[in-house]
Amino acid sequence: MASVLALRRDLTGNVAAHRVLCLHECRLSACVRKIDWRGDTWHDPVLRRTFCSGRCIVVQGNYGYALDGSAGLQVIDVTAPASPHGVSELPTSGGARAVAVYENYAYLADGTNGLEVIDITDRAYPRRIRRLPAGAPVLDVAVLGNYAYVVDSDLTVFDITQPEIPRAVGGYSTNGFQYVRVIPYGRYAYIIARRYTATNVFSSLHIIDIANPSQLKLAGQFDISLGGLSVQGRYAYITEMGNISVLDISNPANVQRVGGAAGGRGDVMAIGNYAYVADGGLSIFDITDPTNPRRIGHILLGESGGRIVVRGDYAYLGYAIVDISNPNAPRRVGGDWPGAGGPAIVGDYAYAVNFYGLRVLNIAKTGVPQRVVTYHTLETQGPVAVASQGDYAYVADGYSGLAVIDITNPAMPQTLARYLTQGSTTGVAAHGNYIYLTESTNLHVISAQNVANPQRLGLFSTSEALAGVAVDEHYAYVLGYFSGLHVIDVGNPANPWRVGGYDTKGGAYRVALQGNYAYVADGFSGLQVIDIRNPAAPQLTASYDTGGEALDVAVAGDYAYIADREAGLQIIDIRNTGNLQRVAGHPTTSWAVGVSVLSNYVYVATRYTGVEVFDVRNPAKPRRIGGNTAFDSQAISLDTSHVFVAARFDGLIILDLFKEPVLDNMSWSDSGFHFSVGGTPGTAVQLQRSVNLRDWFNWGTPFTLGASPTDASDGDFIGNSVFYRAIGP
Numbered sequence: 001m002a003s004v005l006a007l008r009r010d011l012t013g014n015v016a017a018h019r020v021l022c023l024h025e026c027r028l029s030a031c032v033r034k035i036d037w038r039g040d041t042w043h044d045p046v047l048r049r050t051f052c053s054g055r056c057i058v059v060q061g062n063y064g065y066a067l068d069g070s071a072g073l074q075v076i077d078v079t080a081p082a083s084p085h086g087v088s089e090l091p092t093s094g095g096a097r098a099v100a101v102y103e104n105y106a107y108l109a110d111g112t113n114g115l116e117v118i119d120i121t122d123r124a125y126p127r128r129i130r131r132l133p134a135g136a137p138v139l140d141v142a143v144l145g146n147y148a149y150v151v152d153s154d155l156t157v158f159d160i161t162q163p164e165i166p167r168a169v170g171g172y173s174t175n176g177f178q179y180v181r182v183i184p185y186g187r188y189a190y191i192i193a194r195r196y197t198a199t200n201v202f203s204s205l206h207i208i209d210i211a212n213p214s215q216l217k218l219a220g221q222f223d224i225s226l227g228g229l230s231v232q233g234r235y236a237y238i239t240e241m242g243n244i245s246v247l248d249i250s251n252p253a254n255v256q257r258v259g260g261a262a263g264g265r266g267d268v269m270a271i272g273n274y275a276y277v278a279d280g281g282l283s284i285f286d287i288t289d290p291t292n293p294r295r296i297g298h299i300l301l302g303e304s305g306g307r308i309v310v311r312g313d314y315a316y317l318g319y320a321i322v323d324i325s326n327p328n329a330p331r332r333v334g335g336d337w338p339g340a341g342g343p344a345i346v347g348d349y350a351y352a353v354n355f356y357g358l359r360v361l362n363i364a365k366t367g368v369p370q371r372v373v374t375y376h377t378l379e380t381q382g383p384v385a386v387a388s389q390g391d392y393a394y395v396a397d398g399y400s401g402l403a404v405i406d407i408t409n410p411a412m413p414q415t416l417a418r419y420l421t422q423g424s425t426t427g428v429a430a431h432g433n434y435i436y437l438t439e440s441t442n443l444h445v446i447s448a449q450n451v452a453n454p455q456r457l458g459l460f461s462t463s464e465a466l467a468g469v470a471v472d473e474h475y476a477y478v479l480g481y482f483s484g485l486h487v488i489d490v491g492n493p494a495n496p497w498r499v500g501g502y503d504t505k506g507g508a509y510r511v512a513l514q515g516n517y518a519y520v521a522d523g524f525s526g527l528q529v530i531d532i533r534n535p536a537a538p539q540l541t542a543s544y545d546t547g548g549e550a551l552d553v554a555v556a557g558d559y560a561y562i563a564d565r566e567a568g569l570q571i572i573d574i575r576n577t578g579n580l581q582r583v584a585g586h587p588t589t590s591w592a593v594g595v596s597v598l599s600n601y602v603y604v605a606t607r608y609t610g611v612e613v614f615d616v617r618n619p620a621k622p623r624r625i626g627g628n629t630a631f632d633s634q635a636i637s638l639d640t641s642h643v644f645v646a647a648r649f650d651g652l653i654i655l656d657l658f659k660e661p662v663l664d665n666m667s668w669s670d671s672g673f674h675f676s677v678g679g680t681p682g683t684a685v686q687l688q689r690s691v692n693l694r695d696w697f698n699w700g701t702p703f704t705l706g707a708s709p710t711d712a713s714d715g716d717f718i719g720n721s722v723f724y725r726a727i728g729p
Contacts, residue, residue, distance in 0.1 A: 092116065095137065102143040103649075105163045109141040115150050117163055129164050144184040147213050151179040155191065157213045172208055172216040179206070185231045187211040188219060188252060192226045205229070205236065207252040220252030228268035228277070232566050233548055234524070235290045237275050239264035244277060246290045259291040263298075267307045272568060272587035274327055278308040278317050284327045299330045312589055383646040385468070385635045389430040392416070392451055393644055394437075395652055396425035402437050402444075403652075404451050410642055410654045419446060419454045427479075427510075431471040434493055438466040443478050445493045460488050460496040468510035468552075470518070475499075475535055477518050479508035484528075485520060487535045500536040504528045505543075510552040512560070517541065517577060519560050521550040527562055529577050544580040546570045552605075552635075554597040559583065559619050561602050563592035569604050571619050586622045588612055589629070594636040596643075598657070601625075603643055605633035611645060611655065628655060672715030677726055679705050687712060690723040699724070 095111030106118040106126070115138055117130035134152040142149045148158040148166065154173050158166040177193035184190075191206040207220040224247075227239040234250040235258075244264030248256045263285075266278035275285040275293060284297035301320050309316050313325040314333070323333045385396040388407070395403040402419040423440030430436075435446040435454065443466065445458040464480035471477070476488040476496065484504035490496045506525025511518055518538070520528040526546040531539045548567025553560055555574070562570040568588040573581040589612065594605030600617045612627040632648040643655040667674045677685060689699040703710060714722070 097138070098140045100141045100143040100148065102160070105160075107141050107143060107148050107160070109138040109150065111137045111139075114138050114152070115141060115148070115158070115166070117160075117166060119163075130166060132158070132166060139179070140181045142182050142184050142189075144210075147184075147210075149182045149184050149189055149210070151182050151191070153178045155179055155182060155189065155208065155216065157210070157216065159213075170212075170214040170216050172218070174206075177204065177206070181229060183229060183231050184210060188249075189216075190229065190231050190236060190249070192229055205238070205247070205255065207249065207255070209252075220249075220255055222247065222255040224257075228264070228266055230268045230270040230275070232270040235270075237268050237270040237287070239266060239268050239277060239279075244268065244275060244285060244293055246287070246293060259289075259293055261285060261293045261295060263295050269308050269310055271310050272566070274310075276308055276310050276315055276324070282308070282315055282317065282320075282322050282324075282330055284324065284330060286327070297324075297326075297328045297330050299332060301332065383634065383651060384425065385427045386637045386644045386646045386652060387428045387430045387435075388637055388639045388642075388644050389448075392430075392448075393652060393654075394428050394430050394435055395646065396428040396437060399424045401425060401439075402428065402435065402446070402454065404454055405652060406451075407642070407654065413652065413654065416452045417454055419444075419456070426466060427468040429469045429471045429476075431473075434471075434490070436469050436471050436476050436490070438469050438478060441465060443469065443476060443488060443496060445476075445490055445496055447493070457493040458490070458496045460498065462486070462498075467508060468521075470511045470513045472513055475532075477511050477513065477532070479511050479520065481507050481509075484508050484522075485511065485518060485530055485538060487532065487538060489535070500534075500538055502530050502538040502540060504530075504540075506550075509550070512553045512555045514555040517574075519553050519555050519574070521553040521562060523549050523551070526550050526564075527553060527560060527572055527580065529574065529580065531577075541577045542580045544572055544582065546572070546582075547585075548592075551592070552594045554595045554602070556597045559616070561595050561597055561616070563595040563604055565591045565593065568592050569595070569602065569614060569622065571616065571622060573619075583619045584622055586614060586624060589627075594633060594646075596636050596638040598638050598640070603636055603638060605636035605645060607634075607648075608632050611636065611643060672713050673722070674711070674713045675724070676709035676711050677705065678709035679726075681705055681707050685710075685726045688725050688727060689714070690725075696725070 092108060092110050092113065096108050097111055098109040100107045104119065104121040106120050108116040108118060110116045113131060114134040115132040116128060119127045119129050136153045138150055138152045140151040146159060146161045148160050150156045150158060155171060156168055157170040159169045160166050174193060177195045179191050179193055181192040182189050187210060189208040189210050191208060193204045193206045195202045203224060203226040205222045205224060205226060206218065209217050209219040224238065225240040230237045234248060236247040236249045238245050238247065242262065242265055244261050245257055246259035248258045263283050264277045264279060269276045270287060273286060273288045275287045277283040281298060281300040283295055285293040286296045287293045299322060313323055315322040315324050320332050322330045324330045383395045383397045387394045391406060391408045393405040393407050395405060397403045401421040402425060403415055404417045406414045406416050421439040425437055425439045427438040428435065430448065433447065433449050435448050437444040437446060441462050441464060443460040444456055446454045447457050448454065464483045467479040467481050469476055469478045474489065474491050476490045478486045478488055480486060484502050486501040487499050488496050489499045504520055504522045504525060507523035508520055509523060510521045516531060516533045518530045518532050520530060522528045525543065527544045527550055529541045531541045546562050546564045546567060548564035550562050550564055552563040558573060558575045560572045560574050562572065564570045568586055569592055570585045571583045573583050588604055588606045590606040590609040592604050593607050596603045600615060602614045602616050604612045606612055610627060610629040610631050610633055613625055614622045615625050616622050631650045631653055633645050634648050635646040637644045641657060643657060645653040645655065647653045683705045684702060685705055686702045687699045688696040690696045
């Protein structure tokens with residue numbers, strides 16, 4: 001997919017060029033069961049896991065990790081998604097059922113052997129570093145941040161801050177049920193529970209409050225025949241008795257069935273606007289309206305069982321790999337995984353398990369825009385926010401404070417200074433001669449007059465944990481996760497003080513300013529528009545439920561662009577601030593966590609899958625036109641020439657902005673019309689020609705742009721005017 005570049009000339013020699021973006025697209029997605037949850041501590045842990053009875057796989061970076069028969073743990077190269085091949089393996093003996101991968105460790109639910117911790121730093125040589133026996137066979141494991149949730153009939157929570165020494169910190173007894181699968185999501189763990197009698201098996205969905213891992217409690221229970229389970233936003237998608245059902249789980253104490261459709265028996269994965277069901281084949285349901293799921297595609301594979309994971313254009317099952325780029329017509333493109341079950345994807349690696357061990361696979365791809373540099377910051381988990389101004393980038397580097405980075409030469413950034421804080425930084429903004437940094441419960445006002453020696457001028461403290469910050473001439477607009485918008489007078493930088501505020505309904509993450517309004521990304525409460533003309537008494541003007549979890553907002557002209565977590569990119573018409581209207585949305589390959597806008601393009605930061613770029617010249621029809629999937633994004637910022645990404649594990653990543661293909665060097669001679677096509681190297685281009693700007697025809701064969709422009713000549717005459725454009729082939 002690409003946007004259009006058009007060039008017009010007539011026989012008098014007049015030429016008009018219409019320049020838009022045309023980019024090669026590389027789409028990589030992430031497993032739906034990877035959770036980015038800040039939780040009550042508001043840190044930024046990640047869930048990377050898969051579920052398995054029999055064979056199972058998860059993917060990270062260029063490798064997959066599979067549990068596979070007598071081979072045990074296997075590492076598999078999946079650079080080509082349709083034909084993965086083994087990298088390494090590690091036998092286990094307890095009957096491995098599931099694997100969770102977090103950072104450089106794999107956590108195996110190894111049946112009778114209990115929980116095993118595997119060091120996968122060197123994927124060619126996975127190394128067992130710890131085994132924790134259990135009272136019953138361990139059937140499932142999931143990792144959320146610094147905790148591993150382990151099912152061995154009951155639920156046990158382990159602190160894995162030190163993976164070599166996991167420490168049990170809490171648990172929950174099932175009272176007659178056997179827990180067989182666990183999905184931590186947000187502040188709850190969703191569990192398939194079964195109770196066995198002499199003649200029957202009864203199933204139930206248990207919802208456990210895990211906000212305090214040391215004091216787990218049952219928040220809700222819903223009796224239903226469960227086969228597969230997937231959680232996305234406020235809904236749980238389950239398979240039962242040949243059907244797929246949708247449960248509203250927004251109130252765990254009062255779970256409601258809100259929708260369903262025939263045709264679901266096996267594992268299920270909900271991601272974006274689709275739910276994928278392994279049912280002896282693959283069924284694809286449109287869940288744009290969760291109350292009315294519709295089966296739109298199906299392929300019969302002749303086998304049943306196993307787990308399913310979706311990544312980009314592929315669905316990986318235990319027995320087949322299916323191309324799902326057209327959800328209405330899925331097609332099989334690969335055979336069995338090398339002994340592995342349906343995979344889950346983390347970054348560019350696949351991790352698979354079956355009854356005997358773990359396997360690792362590699363599924364890397366390269367995309368655009370091109371990376372200028374990766375600059376590692378001190379924080380091992382990666383920075384959480386970034387702002388740029390002039391020749392400097394300001395990075396909120398978690399517990400490592402503020403990093404001031406010279407980006408005069410973006411290819412060789414240099415750290416000029418650090419400003420240390422006691423707590424973890426959460427947001428940063430630059431305005432004029434000042435830097436505004438949120439850290440724990442504090443707002444720091446820092447002088448930027450001497451960037452090599454940043455000095456604090458003033459400090460505002462509150463009892464609430466703070467998140468994002470935006471600044472105008474006189475005020476800093478600071479968000480409290482639980483307390484909404486705070487308006488801080490920074491006219492005197494040495495004495496910042498709160499003049500007013502507005503308590504929003506949700507969990508406030510980021511704020512953008514335009515005109516008389518502050519636009520707040522307010523978590524599950526969506527977009528909140530607040531009138532700030534009277535800073536002492538801000539007033540809510542309108543709100544809009546975006547459908548997902550609003551984590552970031554960017555505003556340009558008549559539209560607000562929302563990074564809406566699992567709901568992707570949402571576009572809201574804000575011309576009438578009292579009556580907001582959704583214009584359109586577009587799914588992202590993984591959760592949308594950050595957003596910035598420049599000119600006609602919206603850049604979305606996605607967890608695990610980098611940056612995606614959308615053409616929004618027609619806001620009602622946003623089009624994905626490219627991306628770079630080689631890193632794990634946490635936040636994004638733009639200037640007029642570069643993209644700045646706060647990347648988990650990679651620090652600050654600087655990318656070139658997308659460059660529109662340019663038709664240039666135009667000339668006319670007796671032999672025809674001549675021009676050249678330039679743009680980002682590696683961009684795939686197909687030239688097209690038209691005489692009326694309505695009917696377009698391919699002209700020549702597709703080619704790939706290089707470092708130098710590509711010449712083109714047209715010796716044919718077609719009427720009085722000819723139009724040219726470059727699109728993706």
